[in-house]
Amino acid sequence: MEEVLKEADVISLHPVLDKTAHYLINPERLAMMKEEVVLVNASRGPVIDEVALVEHLRANHMFHVGLDVFEDEPYMKPGLAEMKNVVVVPHIASTSKVWYDFPALWSTIISTCNSIPVFEEV
Structure with a gap:
């Protein structure tokens, strides 16, 4: 998985949410990704650590995310929806x-x- 995260231009997440997929995308894995990657999560919210995601987005303005699920649905982490490098749509x-x-x-x-x-x- 680490090789894919380092090389991919677009990463689309669709795992089943189980204990192995919880925070599958965490600070370490976000740091592995290219600066200009597009990350899409249309599976389950807790697959991404949203606090780490918000910090990563603030530090990396060329990093883009598309979300239709959230860690604590129906709520998003503060600041996420206002970012210009985030597209948020309902599930x-x-x-x-x-x-x-x-x-x-x-x-x-x-x-x-x-x-x-x-x-x-x-």
Whole structure:
């Protein structure tokens, strides 16, 4: 797992929440990731240590996160939703307008990671 965290441009988390997945993403693993990685958690909130995530996001403005689950649902850690490098959607995002814009969002992310010009903003 450490090799993937060090090399990946996009990391999407989908583990079953059990004792091995609780705080799977912790301060040490956040520090392993690239500065410009996109981290997505659409599984269970406690997979990510949100206190560590907030600190990491504040220190690394090119690090981006997409969340539709939270450690202490329905609440988020203070400051998380206000950050410009965080996208927060409800877990029911598949029925929202955001879901329909999602392919364009991924296209933009992939283009940006590959230094391909982006002509439309999502």
